[in-house]
Amino acid sequence: MAGFKWGGSVLVIAMALLTLVGFFYTPHNPTEMNIQQRLAPPSLQHPLGTDNYGRDILSRIMVGGRPAFQAGMVAVTLGLLIGVLWGAAAGYYRGWLEEILMRTADGLYSLPTILMALLAVTLLGPGQASILVAVTLANIPIFARLTRAQFISLREREFVLAARALGLKDLRIIVLHILPNCLPTLLVQASVSFAAAILAEASLSYLGLGTQPPHPSWGRMLKEAQGFAGLAPWAAVFPGLAIALAVLGFNSLGDNLRDYLDPKS
Amino acid sequence: MMYLLKKLFGMLATLAVVSILTFFTLFVLPGDPALLILGTEADPGALELVRAQLGLDRPVIVQYASWLGGVVRGDFGRSLTFSRGYAVADLIAAALPVTLPLAAMAIFLAMAVAIPLGALAASRRGKTADKIILGFSQAGLSIPAFWLGILAIQFFAVRLGWFPPGGMPRWSADPLGALNSLILPALILALPRAAILTRIVRTAMLEILKEDYIRTARGKGLPETAVILKHGLSNALVSVSTVAGIQLIQLVAGTVVVEQVFSLPGLGRLILSAVLLRDLPLVQGTIFVGAAIILAVNFLLDSLYPILDPRIRGVQ
Numbered sequence: 001m002a003g004f005k006w007g008g009s010v011l012v013i014a015m016a017l018l019t020l021v022g023f024f025y026t027p028h029n030p031t032e033m034n035i036q037q038r039l040a041p042p043s044l045q046h047p048l049g050t051d052n053y054g055r056d057i058l059s060r061i062m063v064g065g066r067p068a069f070q071a072g073m074v075a076v077t078l079g080l081l082i083g084v085l086w087g088a089a090a091g092y093y094r095g096w097l098e099e100i101l102m103r104t105a106d107g108l109y110s111l112p113t114i115l116m117a118l119l120a121v122t123l124l125g126p127g128q129a130s131i132l133v134a135v136t137l138a139n140i141p142i143f144a145r146l147t148r149a150q151f152i153s154l155r156e157r158e159f160v161l162a163a164r165a166l167g168l169k170d171l172r173i174i175v176l177h178i179l180p181n182c183l184p185t186l187l188v189q190a191s192v193s194f195a196a197a198i199l200a201e202a203s204l205s206y207l208g209l210g211t212q213p214p215h216p217s218w219g220r221m222l223k224e225a226q227g228f229a230g231l232a233p234w235a236a237v238f239p240g241l242a243i244a245l246a247v248l249g250f251n252s253l254g255d256n257l258r259d260y261l262d263p264k265s
Numbered sequence: 266m267m268y269l270l271k272k273l274f275g276m277l278a279t280l281a282v283v284s285i286l287t288f289f290t291l292f293v294l295p296g297d298p299a300l301l302i303l304g305t306e307a308d309p310g311a312l313e314l315v316r317a318q319l320g321l322d323r324p325v326i327v328q329y330a331s332w333l334g335g336v337v338r339g340d341f342g343r344s345l346t347f348s349r350g351y352a353v354a355d356l357i358a359a360a361l362p363v364t365l366p367l368a369a370m371a372i373f374l375a376m377a378v379a380i381p382l383g384a385l386a387a388s389r390r391g392k393t394a395d396k397i398i399l400g401f402s403q404a405g406l407s408i409p410a411f412w413l414g415i416l417a418i419q420f421f422a423v424r425l426g427w428f429p430p431g432g433m434p435r436w437s438a439d440p441l442g443a444l445n446s447l448i449l450p451a452l453i454l455a456l457p458r459a460a461i462l463t464r465i466v467r468t469a470m471l472e473i474l475k476e477d478y479i480r481t482a483r484g485k486g487l488p489e490t491a492v493i494l495k496h497g498l499s500n501a502l503v504s505v506s507t508v509a510g511i512q513l514i515q516l517v518a519g520t521v522v523v524e525q526v527f528s529l530p531g532l533g534r535l536i537l538s539a540v541l542l543r544d545l546p547l548v549q550g551t552i553f554v555g556a557a558i559i560l561a562v563n564f565l566l567d568s569l570y571p572i573l574d575p576r577i578r579g580v581q
Contacts, residue, residue: 207522
């Protein structure tokens with residue numbers, strides 16, 4: 001890994017660890033109210049202060065990262081799987097199949113994530129499920145377009161023509177010869193998509209479309225903190241910082257990967 | 266002209282598809298609007314009556330046709346929740362004077378920041394100015410806009426008192442006050458798009474600066490600013506405008522969040538409450554109008570295209 005910059009990865013690992021530790025240990029119960037401790041500023045007992053119900057903000061941030069990371073993982077995994085199949089079919093076989101597949105992908109691509117989330121919430125009701133549907137749908141066309149572009153440029157290269165001349169089956173050529181060459185580009189996009197999904201989950205749960213109370217999510221915490229941000233700035237600062245650091249981490253990881261895998265550009 | 270007509274036709278076709286999609290997606294919705302109006306304790310006869318009044322007992326195709334017929338005449342039906350029976354068209358008409366200026370201001374701001382910064386970064390590639398601009402762009406991409414909005418309200422509105430902390434007076438009652446209450450939201454709305462567009466402009470400029478005609482322009486002794494602005498930027502903007510559309514779409518969609526942060530009575534907030542209240546006629550109407558706005562922005566961008574790129578003007 002000589003020449004790889006670790007800046008993004010360090011941030012990503014730190015935020016992921018914070019969330020992982022939250023599964024086993026939090027300083028306080030994230031949903032337990034404590035009226036005597038309401039709006040307490042940061043202290044030894046509550047390192048990041050408390051909210052208007054006296055709930056510990058650090059504990060809530062540790063647990064509130066779950067929906068964000070879940071959105072990132074689902075969006076990237078499903079988006080990648082479906083999008084690569086979609087784009088590979090279009091880019092390898094070309095013709096009318098490509099036309100239909102890419103028109104659909106373009107249409108889907110032009111729909112903003114918020115609009116998809118609003119439609120999903122109208123159908124399924126507010127909750128994490130609607131958000132997962134929206135972020136996944138948003139990522140399928142991104143990976144499909146990327147994969148198709150890669151396939152079109154790779155399918156005429158000598159090593160693919162040679163494989164075809166040897167009589168190899170299409171599936172074997174796609175999986176063993178073309179796909180491995182798409183991996184660097186897909187990996188960079190996966191990191192950027194992860195960042196976008198975290199940001200989308202935060203915005204949507206800020207709007208009240210995602211995780212419902214009393215369960216915390218970073219966006220939801222900001223929605224609640226907005227009402228008393230003047231009295232308790234810490235309640236509005238720290239959850240936003242958590243989102244920004246996680247998003248910055250994945251975005252920089254994408255840049256670091258791009259620099260490492262493709263030093264020319 | 267042919268080019269623009271073709272684009273206009275495409276836009277209307279897309280709008281038709283959107284109208285069909287929203288109407289039929291929402292049609293499969295569980296839950297009965299009549300129950301929503303009368304409550305679950307309602308008498309079955311009364312429910313039938315309300316269903317007939319709303320036209321819900323007719324086949325779906327007939328319902329769609331009558332809805333579309335209304336839309337053409339500017340009638341989107343009546344809201345189920347907003348002081349029950351309020352015309353959807355009136356609610357939308359009241360929201361547009363908030364959302365349209367907000368989006369227009371933000372689009373202008375995003376371009377006004379991104380084009381010069383992107384060009385500057387490209388012309389100083391690898392130098393300090395480039396690094397600072399890229400750093401700002403990375404921050405603008407990563408910081409959630411609504412978080413920045415919440416903090417900006419606390420600082421600029423509550424502490425310094427430069428702007429109202431939220432809400433907006435009517436244009437007719439207090440035009441300056443209305444404008445003032447849109448400044449901070451427009452800045453927050455523009456920020457993430459400006460961050461991305463800066464990178465897009467920079468990348469496009471770097472591609473153009475490799476071209477032979479740039480070397481020729483420099484070789485014949487043109488000053489560097491003339492090379493960058495006249496030969497570089499004007500050509501870079503052609504390729505920028507092909508990818509800028511999706512960013513402007515995202516910007517318009519972002520009004521949903523920003524209007525919520527600043528409690529602005531715009532279309533985004535109307536869509537959000539319609540969805541959360543499951544007010545179907547209002548969801549259909551607002552999403553249709555929202556999609557129309559997005560398509561109109563795209564169309565405007567498409568009509569800029571021949572101005573930027575004379576080659577398209579020539580091909581009829």
